[in-house]
Amino acid sequence: MTAPPGEWYVGEIAFNRLVCQSAATIRVTGTMKLFECQNCGQPLYFENTKCESCGLRLGYLPKQEVVTALEAVDGVWSALATQGERYRLCGNAEHDVCNWLVPAEDAEIFCAACRHNRTIPDLANPENLAHWRKIEFAKHRLFYTLLRLRLPLATRSEDPNGLAFDFLSDPVGGAQGQAPVMTGHSGGLITLNVAEADAPERERQRKSMGEPYRTLLGHFRHEIAHYYWDRLVADSPAIEEFRQLFGDEREDYGAALQRHYADGPAPDWAERFVTAYASSHPWEDFAETWAHYFHMVDTLETAFAFGLRLRPKVAKGAGLAAAIDFDPYAAEMDRIIDAWLPLTFAVNSINRSMGQLDLYPFLLAPAVIWKLTFIHDQIHAVSADRARDSEHNAIRAIVAGLKRAVGSPQSTN
Ligand SMILES: [Zn+2]
Ligand SMILES: [Zn+2]
Numbered sequence: 551m552t553a554p555p556g557e558w559y560v561g562e563i564a565f566n567r568l569v570c571q572s573a574a575t576i577r578v579t580g581t582m583k584l585f586e587c588q589n590c591g592q593p594l595y596f597e598n599t600k601c602e603s604c605g606l607r608l609g610y611l612p613k614q615e616v617v618t619a620l621e622a623v624d625g626v627w628s629a630l631a632t633q634g635e636r637y638r639l640c641g642n643a644e645h646d647v648c649n650w651l652v653p654a655e656d657a658e659i660f661c662a663a664c665r666h667n668r669t670i671p672d673l674a675n676p677e678n679l680a681h682w683r684k685i686e687f688a689k690h691r692l693f694y695t696l697l698r699l700r701l702p703l704a705t706r707s708e709d710p711n712g713l714a715f716d717f718l719s720d721p722v723g724g725a726q727g728q729a730p731v732m733t734g735h736s737g738g739l740i741t742l743n744v745a746e747a748d749a750p751e752r753e754r755q756r757k758s759m760g761e762p763y764r765t766l767l768g769h770f771r772h773e774i775a776h777y778y779w780d781r782l783v784a785d786s787p788a789i790e791e792f793r794q795l796f797g798d799e800r801e802d803y804g805a806a807l808q809r810h811y812a813d814g815p816a817p818d819w820a821e822r823f824v825t826a827y828a829s830s831h832p833w834e835d836f837a838e839t840w841a842h843y844f845h846m847v848d849t850l851e852t853a854f855a856f857g858l859r860l861r862p863k864v865a866k867g868a869g870l871a872a873a874i875d876f877d878p879y880a881a882e883m884d885r886i887i888d889a890w891l892p893l894t895f896a897v898n899s900i901n902r903s904m905g906q907l908d909l910y911p912f913l914l915a916p917a918v919i920w921k922l923t924f925i926h927d928q929i930h931a932v933s934a935d936r937a938r939d940s941e942h943n944a945i946r947a948i949v950a951g952l953k954r955a956v957g958s959p960q961s962t963n
Protein backbone atom coordinates (compact mmCIF):
# COMPACT_ATOMS: atom_id res chain seq x y z
CA MET A 551 0.00 0.00 0.00
CA THR A 552 1.51 3.32 -0.95
CA ALA A 553 0.49 6.77 0.16
CA PRO A 554 -0.27 9.42 -2.45
CA PRO A 555 3.14 10.55 -3.80
CA GLY A 556 2.98 14.14 -2.55
CA GLU A 557 2.01 13.26 0.99
CA TRP A 558 4.47 10.44 1.23
CA TYR A 559 7.36 12.52 -0.07
CA VAL A 560 6.93 15.27 2.51
CA GLY A 561 6.49 12.78 5.33
CA GLU A 562 9.52 10.82 4.26
CA ILE A 563 11.79 13.86 4.30
CA ALA A 564 10.51 14.90 7.70
CA PHE A 565 10.97 11.43 9.10
CA ASN A 566 14.49 11.04 7.72
CA ARG A 567 15.46 14.29 9.36
CA LEU A 568 14.00 13.07 12.62
CA VAL A 569 16.07 9.92 12.40
CA CYS A 570 19.26 11.91 11.82
CA GLN A 571 18.65 14.23 14.72
CA SER A 572 17.37 12.06 17.47
CA ALA A 573 16.72 8.41 16.77
CA ALA A 574 16.73 7.74 20.50
CA THR A 575 14.19 10.34 21.53
CA ILE A 576 11.49 9.23 19.10
CA ARG A 577 11.41 5.70 20.51
CA VAL A 578 8.09 5.99 22.28
CA THR A 579 7.00 3.04 24.33
CA GLY A 580 3.37 2.51 25.20
CA THR A 581 1.96 4.59 22.35
CA MET A 582 1.15 3.18 18.97
CA LYS A 583 0.71 5.94 16.46
CA LEU A 584 4.42 6.29 15.82
CA PHE A 585 5.98 3.09 14.60
CA GLU A 586 9.50 2.10 13.63
CA CYS A 587 11.18 -0.65 11.66
CA GLN A 588 12.61 -3.25 14.06
CA ASN A 589 15.38 -3.94 11.54
CA CYS A 590 16.74 -0.44 10.89
CA GLY A 591 14.90 2.03 13.15
CA GLN A 592 13.19 3.89 10.30
CA PRO A 593 10.01 5.60 11.59
CA LEU A 594 6.93 4.28 9.81
CA TYR A 595 3.38 5.21 9.05
CA PHE A 596 0.58 2.91 10.16
CA GLU A 597 -0.25 2.16 6.49
CA ASN A 598 3.28 1.38 5.21
CA THR A 599 3.85 -1.96 3.48
CA LYS A 600 7.59 -1.71 2.90
CA CYS A 601 10.42 -0.09 4.86
CA GLU A 602 11.79 2.65 2.58
CA SER A 603 15.16 2.43 4.35
CA CYS A 604 16.00 -1.31 4.51
CA GLY A 605 13.41 -2.66 2.05
CA LEU A 606 11.81 -5.24 4.36
CA ARG A 607 8.13 -6.01 3.96
CA LEU A 608 5.97 -4.58 6.75
CA GLY A 609 2.69 -5.62 8.34
CA TYR A 610 0.50 -4.57 11.24
CA LEU A 611 -0.19 -6.86 14.19
CA PRO A 612 -3.55 -5.75 15.62
CA LYS A 613 -3.21 -7.76 18.84
CA GLN A 614 0.20 -6.35 19.67
CA GLU A 615 -0.75 -2.93 18.20
CA VAL A 616 2.53 -2.64 16.33
CA VAL A 617 3.79 -2.35 12.76
CA THR A 618 6.40 -5.05 12.29
CA ALA A 619 9.15 -5.76 9.79
CA LEU A 620 8.75 -9.21 8.22
CA GLU A 621 11.03 -11.96 6.94
CA ALA A 622 9.78 -14.76 4.66
CA VAL A 623 10.09 -18.20 6.28
CA ASP A 624 8.69 -21.41 4.71
CA GLY A 625 6.04 -19.62 2.67
CA VAL A 626 4.75 -17.55 5.61
CA TRP A 627 6.12 -14.54 7.49
CA SER A 628 8.15 -14.22 10.64
CA ALA A 629 7.62 -10.90 12.48
CA LEU A 630 10.60 -9.10 13.95
CA ALA A 631 8.28 -7.65 16.64
CA THR A 632 7.39 -11.09 18.03
CA GLN A 633 9.39 -14.21 18.85
CA GLY A 634 8.71 -17.42 16.97
CA GLU A 635 5.21 -16.57 15.72
CA ARG A 636 4.30 -17.07 12.04
CA TYR A 637 1.86 -14.94 10.09
CA ARG A 638 0.05 -14.57 6.77
CA LEU A 639 -0.86 -11.30 5.11
CA CYS A 640 -4.57 -10.48 5.09
CA GLY A 641 -6.35 -11.77 1.97
CA ASN A 642 -6.86 -8.16 0.87
CA ALA A 643 -3.08 -7.59 0.63
CA GLU A 644 -3.33 -8.95 -2.93
CA HIS A 645 -5.25 -5.76 -3.82
CA ASP A 646 -2.78 -3.62 -1.83
CA VAL A 647 -5.58 -2.30 0.36
CA CYS A 648 -4.52 -3.85 3.70
CA ASN A 649 -1.24 -4.37 5.57
CA TRP A 650 -2.62 -6.26 8.57
CA LEU A 651 -1.42 -9.75 9.52
CA VAL A 652 -3.25 -12.93 10.50
CA PRO A 653 -1.66 -15.75 12.58
CA ALA A 654 -0.54 -18.45 10.10
CA GLU A 655 -2.66 -21.15 11.78
CA ASP A 656 -5.81 -18.97 11.90
CA ALA A 657 -8.74 -20.27 9.80
CA GLU A 658 -9.66 -16.67 8.83
CA ILE A 659 -8.44 -15.47 5.42
CA PHE A 660 -8.99 -11.84 6.32
CA CYS A 661 -7.61 -9.69 9.12
CA ALA A 662 -9.54 -8.35 12.12
CA ALA A 663 -10.65 -5.31 10.09
CA CYS A 664 -11.31 -6.88 6.67
CA ARG A 665 -13.34 -9.87 7.88
CA HIS A 666 -16.23 -7.46 8.44
CA ASN A 667 -16.44 -6.53 4.73
CA ARG A 668 -19.59 -7.97 3.17
CA THR A 669 -19.48 -6.17 -0.18
CA ILE A 670 -16.35 -4.57 -1.61
CA PRO A 671 -16.43 -2.07 -4.50
CA ASP A 672 -16.90 -3.54 -7.97
CA LEU A 673 -13.30 -3.87 -9.17
CA ALA A 674 -14.42 -4.22 -12.81
CA ASN A 675 -14.52 -0.42 -12.67
CA PRO A 676 -10.79 0.53 -12.60
CA GLU A 677 -11.43 3.71 -10.56
CA ASN A 678 -12.85 1.67 -7.74
CA LEU A 679 -9.57 0.08 -6.66
CA ALA A 680 -8.11 3.52 -5.81
CA HIS A 681 -11.35 4.44 -4.05
CA TRP A 682 -11.40 1.21 -2.09
CA ARG A 683 -7.81 1.78 -0.97
CA LYS A 684 -8.78 5.15 0.52
CA ILE A 685 -11.83 3.59 2.14
CA GLU A 686 -9.67 0.88 3.73
CA PHE A 687 -7.10 3.42 4.97
CA ALA A 688 -9.91 5.13 6.87
CA LYS A 689 -11.58 1.90 7.99
CA HIS A 690 -8.33 0.49 9.40
CA ARG A 691 -7.82 3.67 11.43
CA LEU A 692 -11.30 3.20 12.79
CA PHE A 693 -10.47 -0.38 13.79
CA TYR A 694 -7.22 0.72 15.41
CA THR A 695 -9.28 2.85 17.82
CA LEU A 696 -11.99 0.20 18.31
CA LEU A 697 -9.35 -2.36 19.29
CA ARG A 698 -7.46 0.05 21.54
CA LEU A 699 -10.69 0.94 23.33
CA ARG A 700 -11.45 -2.82 23.72
CA LEU A 701 -14.91 -2.32 22.24
CA PRO A 702 -16.76 -5.57 21.53
CA LEU A 703 -16.68 -6.73 17.89
CA ALA A 704 -18.62 -9.54 16.21
CA THR A 705 -18.80 -10.59 12.57
CA ARG A 706 -22.06 -11.57 10.85
CA SER A 707 -21.16 -15.25 11.21
CA GLU A 708 -20.73 -14.83 14.97
CA ASP A 709 -23.89 -12.74 15.41
CA PRO A 710 -26.70 -12.09 12.87
CA ASN A 711 -26.53 -8.40 13.83
CA GLY A 712 -22.74 -8.36 13.90
CA LEU A 713 -20.74 -5.62 12.21
CA ALA A 714 -20.56 -5.69 8.40
CA PHE A 715 -19.73 -3.23 5.64
CA ASP A 716 -21.19 -2.77 2.17
CA PHE A 717 -19.17 -0.46 -0.07
CA LEU A 718 -21.57 0.31 -2.93
CA SER A 719 -21.69 2.57 -5.98
CA ASP A 720 -24.71 4.45 -7.32
CA PRO A 721 -26.47 2.69 -10.20
CA VAL A 722 -24.79 3.62 -13.49
CA GLY A 723 -26.43 6.55 -15.27
CA GLY A 724 -29.02 6.87 -12.52
CA ALA A 725 -30.82 3.75 -13.77
CA GLN A 726 -34.58 4.08 -13.52
CA GLY A 727 -36.20 2.87 -10.36
CA GLN A 728 -32.90 2.38 -8.55
CA ALA A 729 -32.33 4.62 -5.57
CA PRO A 730 -28.88 6.16 -5.02
CA VAL A 731 -26.75 4.49 -2.32
CA MET A 732 -27.24 6.15 1.06
CA THR A 733 -24.36 6.06 3.53
CA GLY A 734 -25.76 4.85 6.83
CA HIS A 735 -26.19 2.09 9.44
CA SER A 736 -28.92 -0.47 9.93
CA GLY A 737 -28.86 -3.47 12.26
CA GLY A 738 -25.05 -3.77 12.30
CA LEU A 739 -24.63 -3.18 8.57
CA ILE A 740 -22.76 -0.02 7.59
CA THR A 741 -23.25 1.07 3.99
CA LEU A 742 -20.83 3.54 2.43
CA ASN A 743 -21.29 5.14 -0.98
CA VAL A 744 -17.96 4.56 -2.77
CA ALA A 745 -18.24 8.07 -4.28
CA GLU A 746 -17.33 9.40 -0.82
CA ALA A 747 -13.75 8.30 -1.63
CA ASP A 748 -13.68 10.71 -4.58
CA ALA A 749 -12.35 13.99 -3.16
CA PRO A 750 -14.09 16.41 -5.60
CA GLU A 751 -17.40 14.63 -5.12
CA ARG A 752 -17.01 14.63 -1.34
CA GLU A 753 -16.17 18.35 -1.38
CA ARG A 754 -19.25 19.00 -3.51
CA GLN A 755 -21.36 17.13 -0.95
CA ARG A 756 -19.72 18.98 1.93
CA LYS A 757 -20.60 22.34 0.41
CA SER A 758 -24.13 21.37 -0.55
CA MET A 759 -24.77 20.13 3.02
CA GLY A 760 -23.15 23.25 4.55
CA GLU A 761 -20.70 21.11 6.56
CA PRO A 762 -17.35 22.39 7.87
CA TYR A 763 -15.82 18.90 7.70
CA ARG A 764 -16.44 15.75 5.66
CA THR A 765 -14.01 12.82 5.47
CA LEU A 766 -14.13 9.06 5.02
CA LEU A 767 -12.78 8.61 8.53
CA GLY A 768 -15.48 10.91 9.86
CA HIS A 769 -18.15 8.81 8.11
CA PHE A 770 -16.80 5.61 9.66
CA ARG A 771 -16.58 7.13 13.13
CA HIS A 772 -20.15 8.43 12.83
CA GLU A 773 -21.71 5.21 11.50
CA ILE A 774 -19.94 2.96 14.01
CA ALA A 775 -21.50 5.09 16.74
CA HIS A 776 -24.96 3.88 15.66
CA TYR A 777 -23.68 0.30 15.90
CA TYR A 778 -22.43 0.86 19.46
CA TRP A 779 -25.51 2.83 20.54
CA ASP A 780 -27.47 -0.39 19.98
CA ARG A 781 -24.96 -2.34 22.05
CA LEU A 782 -23.90 0.00 24.85
CA VAL A 783 -26.87 2.29 25.42
CA ALA A 784 -30.19 1.01 23.97
CA ASP A 785 -31.01 -1.68 26.55
CA SER A 786 -28.66 -0.57 29.29
CA PRO A 787 -29.25 1.32 32.55
CA ALA A 788 -27.52 4.28 30.82
CA ILE A 789 -30.58 4.91 28.63
CA GLU A 790 -32.15 7.32 31.13
CA GLU A 791 -29.01 9.43 31.39
CA PHE A 792 -28.75 9.29 27.59
CA ARG A 793 -32.27 10.73 27.27
CA GLN A 794 -31.51 13.51 29.74
CA LEU A 795 -28.43 14.57 27.79
CA PHE A 796 -29.30 13.83 24.15
CA GLY A 797 -33.10 13.82 24.20
CA ASP A 798 -35.70 11.08 23.70
CA GLU A 799 -34.71 8.85 20.78
CA ARG A 800 -38.28 7.50 20.54
CA GLU A 801 -39.14 10.70 18.66
CA ASP A 802 -40.03 9.80 15.03
CA TYR A 803 -36.67 9.55 13.28
CA GLY A 804 -37.85 10.01 9.69
CA ALA A 805 -39.97 13.05 10.57
CA ALA A 806 -37.09 14.58 12.57
CA LEU A 807 -34.69 14.28 9.62
CA GLN A 808 -37.27 15.68 7.21
CA ARG A 809 -37.78 18.65 9.51
CA HIS A 810 -34.02 19.16 9.77
CA TYR A 811 -33.55 19.23 6.01
CA ALA A 812 -36.63 21.41 5.43
CA ASP A 813 -36.16 23.99 8.21
CA GLY A 814 -32.46 23.74 9.11
CA PRO A 815 -31.13 23.71 12.68
CA ALA A 816 -32.25 26.03 15.49
CA PRO A 817 -30.27 29.31 15.48
CA ASP A 818 -28.69 28.48 18.87
CA TRP A 819 -27.76 24.89 17.98
CA ALA A 820 -24.03 25.47 18.71
CA GLU A 821 -24.77 25.98 22.42
CA ARG A 822 -26.08 22.43 22.68
CA PHE A 823 -24.70 20.39 19.77
CA VAL A 824 -21.29 19.70 18.29
CA THR A 825 -22.60 20.04 14.71
CA ALA A 826 -25.79 21.31 13.12
CA TYR A 827 -26.61 17.77 11.96
CA ALA A 828 -26.37 16.55 15.56
CA SER A 829 -29.45 18.64 16.35
CA SER A 830 -31.61 16.62 13.94
CA HIS A 831 -32.34 13.66 16.28
CA PRO A 832 -30.85 12.17 19.51
CA TRP A 833 -29.37 9.23 17.55
CA GLU A 834 -27.55 11.62 15.23
CA ASP A 835 -26.42 13.73 18.18
CA PHE A 836 -24.92 10.63 19.77
CA ALA A 837 -23.20 9.62 16.51
CA GLU A 838 -21.75 13.08 15.86
CA THR A 839 -20.51 13.40 19.44
CA TRP A 840 -19.06 9.87 19.44
CA ALA A 841 -17.20 10.64 16.19
CA HIS A 842 -15.70 13.68 17.91
CA TYR A 843 -14.57 11.57 20.83
CA PHE A 844 -12.73 9.32 18.36
CA HIS A 845 -11.22 12.36 16.59
CA MET A 846 -9.93 13.57 19.94
CA VAL A 847 -8.33 10.39 21.29
CA ASP A 848 -6.73 9.56 17.94
CA THR A 849 -5.31 13.06 17.39
CA LEU A 850 -4.15 13.40 21.00
CA GLU A 851 -2.42 10.02 20.83
CA THR A 852 -0.49 11.14 17.76
CA ALA A 853 0.46 14.39 19.54
CA PHE A 854 1.54 12.30 22.55
CA ALA A 855 3.65 10.01 20.36
CA PHE A 856 5.46 13.06 18.96
CA GLY A 857 5.89 14.60 22.44
CA LEU A 858 4.09 17.80 21.47
CA ARG A 859 4.25 20.72 23.86
CA LEU A 860 2.65 24.13 23.36
CA ARG A 861 4.04 27.32 24.84
CA PRO A 862 2.38 30.15 22.86
CA LYS A 863 4.36 33.39 22.76
CA VAL A 864 1.56 35.81 23.64
CA ALA A 865 0.82 37.69 26.86
CA LYS A 866 -1.87 35.19 27.87
CA GLY A 867 0.18 32.27 26.57
CA ALA A 868 0.14 30.49 29.90
CA GLY A 869 -3.58 29.88 29.44
CA LEU A 870 -2.87 28.19 26.11
CA ALA A 871 0.13 26.16 27.24
CA ALA A 872 -0.24 22.40 27.20
CA ALA A 873 1.91 19.30 27.30
CA ILE A 874 0.44 16.27 25.55
CA ASP A 875 2.23 13.91 27.92
CA PHE A 876 -0.46 11.32 28.54
CA ASP A 877 -2.13 8.44 26.72
CA PRO A 878 -5.67 9.64 25.89
CA TYR A 879 -6.89 6.03 25.72
CA ALA A 880 -6.22 5.80 29.47
CA ALA A 881 -6.93 9.42 30.50
CA GLU A 882 -9.97 10.96 32.14
CA MET A 883 -12.15 13.38 30.19
CA ASP A 884 -11.00 16.57 31.95
CA ARG A 885 -7.42 15.84 30.92
CA ILE A 886 -8.51 15.20 27.32
CA ILE A 887 -10.44 18.50 27.16
CA ASP A 888 -7.66 20.42 28.88
CA ALA A 889 -5.16 19.38 26.17
CA TRP A 890 -7.57 19.34 23.24
CA LEU A 891 -8.53 23.01 23.13
CA PRO A 892 -4.97 24.46 23.03
CA LEU A 893 -3.84 21.71 20.63
CA THR A 894 -6.60 22.39 18.11
CA PHE A 895 -6.03 26.15 18.31
CA ALA A 896 -2.33 25.59 17.52
CA VAL A 897 -2.92 23.10 14.71
CA ASN A 898 -5.68 25.21 13.15
CA SER A 899 -3.19 28.10 13.12
CA ILE A 900 -0.58 25.90 11.42
CA ASN A 901 -3.12 24.78 8.80
CA ARG A 902 -3.99 28.42 8.08
CA SER A 903 -0.27 29.10 7.52
CA MET A 904 -0.44 26.56 4.71
CA GLY A 905 -3.67 27.96 3.28
CA GLN A 906 -5.51 24.84 4.38
CA LEU A 907 -8.90 24.51 6.03
CA ASP A 908 -8.95 24.34 9.82
CA LEU A 909 -8.04 20.87 11.05
CA TYR A 910 -10.76 21.10 13.70
CA PRO A 911 -13.49 23.56 12.68
CA PHE A 912 -15.67 23.06 15.75
CA LEU A 913 -16.37 24.60 19.15
CA LEU A 914 -17.15 22.52 22.23
CA ALA A 915 -19.88 24.09 24.38
CA PRO A 916 -20.24 22.87 28.00
CA ALA A 917 -23.33 20.84 27.04
CA VAL A 918 -21.27 19.05 24.36
CA ILE A 919 -18.47 18.31 26.84
CA TRP A 920 -21.07 16.72 29.12
CA LYS A 921 -22.19 14.47 26.26
CA LEU A 922 -18.60 13.62 25.36
CA THR A 923 -18.02 12.58 28.97
CA PHE A 924 -21.08 10.32 28.84
CA ILE A 925 -19.63 8.59 25.76
CA HIS A 926 -16.19 8.36 27.37
CA ASP A 927 -17.78 6.72 30.42
CA GLN A 928 -19.85 4.22 28.40
CA ILE A 929 -16.77 3.14 26.45
CA HIS A 930 -14.61 2.72 29.53
CA ALA A 931 -17.41 0.93 31.39
CA VAL A 932 -17.26 -1.77 28.68
CA SER A 933 -13.58 -2.39 29.20
CA ALA A 934 -14.44 -2.30 32.96
CA ASP A 935 -11.16 -0.74 33.82
CA ARG A 936 -12.56 1.52 36.52
CA ALA A 937 -15.74 2.55 38.28
CA ARG A 938 -17.48 5.51 36.66
CA ASP A 939 -18.89 8.63 38.26
CA SER A 940 -20.30 10.32 35.18
CA GLU A 941 -21.64 13.46 36.78
CA HIS A 942 -18.44 14.15 38.68
CA ASN A 943 -16.34 13.44 35.56
CA ALA A 944 -18.51 15.69 33.38
CA ILE A 945 -18.28 18.62 35.79
CA ARG A 946 -14.48 18.31 35.90
CA ALA A 947 -14.34 18.16 32.08
CA ILE A 948 -16.62 21.19 31.71
CA VAL A 949 -14.49 23.17 34.17
CA ALA A 950 -11.41 22.21 32.14
CA GLY A 951 -13.20 23.44 29.00
CA LEU A 952 -14.21 26.75 30.60
CA LYS A 953 -10.63 27.39 31.70
CA ARG A 954 -9.56 26.91 28.08
CA ALA A 955 -11.94 29.33 26.41
CA VAL A 956 -10.12 29.25 23.09
CA GLY A 957 -11.68 26.65 20.83
CA SER A 958 -11.66 27.30 17.14
CA PRO A 959 -12.07 31.00 16.40
CA GLN A 960 -14.34 31.66 13.43
CA SER A 961 -13.80 28.66 11.27
CA THR A 962 -12.65 29.36 7.72
CA ASN A 963 -13.92 26.03 6.39
ZN1 LIG B 1 13.78 -0.96 7.90
ZN1 LIG C 1 -7.16 -6.82 6.05
Ligand SMILES: [Zn+2]
Pocket residue numbers: 772773776833834837
Ligand atom coordinates in the same frame (compact mmCIF):
# COMPACT_ATOMS: atom_id res chain seq x y z
ZN1 LIG D 1 -26.14 8.91 11.49
